[in-house]
Amino acid sequence: MSLRHALLGLLATQPATGYELAQKFDKSLGTAWHASHSQIYPELARLADAGMVEVVGEGARNSRTYAVTEAGYDEIRTWLIETDANRSQRNETAVRWFLLGLLKPEDRRAAVDRELAYAEEYVANLRQIAEQIDAANPEHPFRKTVDLGLRTSSVMQDWLREQR
Amino acid sequence: MSLRHALLGLLATQPATGYELAQKFDKSLGTAWHASHSQIYPELARLADAGMVEVVGEGARNSRTYAVTEAGYDEIRTWLIETDANRSQRNETAVRWFLLGLLKPEDRRAAVDRELAYAEEYVANLRQIAEQIDAANPEHPFRKTVDLGLRTSSVMQDWLREQR
DNA sequence: AATTGACATGTCGAACTTGACACGTCGAGC
DNA sequence: GCTCGACGTGTCAAGTTCGACATGTCAATT
Structure with a gap:
């Protein structure tokens, strides 16, 4: 599941809210993967459950800013170095x-x-x-x-x- | 739905069986789109129902060779020239x-x-x-x-x- | 005669993705 | 004070895709 790693990657660059992540998907990672907020929010919750991200701040409008934890960074590293890439594409x-x-x-x-x-x-x-x-x-x-x-x-x- | 157009495109090059199409997906179109036989067979049946492909031959092992009809070629043409591309990607x-x-x-x-x-x-x-x-x-x-x-x-x- | 591997088609459940609906907040301009 | 648009989170149904299971044929080798 690349969505997970794409999210971790974006958060590793800079902590962000789910809303901001949805925008970044289109702006920067959009060429590689697309995801809409209806996918992002549930996945963020799962990542938080798994201890790979954590809420580092709450702002106006019930917003929560997430950041990658040590475990999350390990997950990115393992994925990039040790797992075989799934070369599937859809373009x-x-x-x-x-x-x-x-x-x-x-x-x-x-x-x-x-x-x-x-x-x-x-x-x-x-x-x-x-x-x-x-x-x-x-x-x-x-x-x-x-x-x-x-x-x-x-x-x-x-x-x-x-x-x- | 690009699967449909990918199939029509491959068949426009040369008539083929569902099995052959599955191979061609990996061999030629694989960089652009992936589909397994479990998607291809049902879609071929739908295309046949819609009159965009037709069975042009039956071979050993219950194989059926499909070819694109005039209506199918029109569909490719319309898709390429008149419809806006869906730029979504997953890579x-x-x-x-x-x-x-x-x-x-x-x-x-x-x-x-x-x-x-x-x-x-x-x-x-x-x-x-x-x-x-x-x-x-x-x-x-x-x-x-x-x-x-x-x-x-x-x-x-x-x-x-x-x-x- | 039996085995093996490529050929060939098919179904089904689980997982993923999309798009629409839903709700509410905050700041700027009228 | 009101409206509008961006911000922000969430759910759900429908559609798409994947992987496993299932079945059978044909040709070549053992």
């Missing part, structure tokens, strides 16, 4: 790109242009995130992942242009 | 890479080496597929997707090496 964009070759040239062009427009948007978003991180803390552990995203996006954009 | 490998930055240097090294070993394997597999396609039919609609895979893999390998 609708990739399915679409796969099927591009089945279309007639004029249809393909329309589909490719759509994808290029989206890619443009996506890269702009990544650049913005990169700037935000650089301004706040260039040593942020996720900074390098943003770079990876930018590099692969560049390859993908080139490829899409060739498919027009 | 455990990416989650792992994201969390790499949280590890201590020596731990990170171990995790990165694991990932590099897997990437090596993955690229070797892609190269083999590329050769097979080139030998059989270099114009195969999926050939270009294999190239994309190779290019992005190369970027990812470079990135992983930098994280050691």
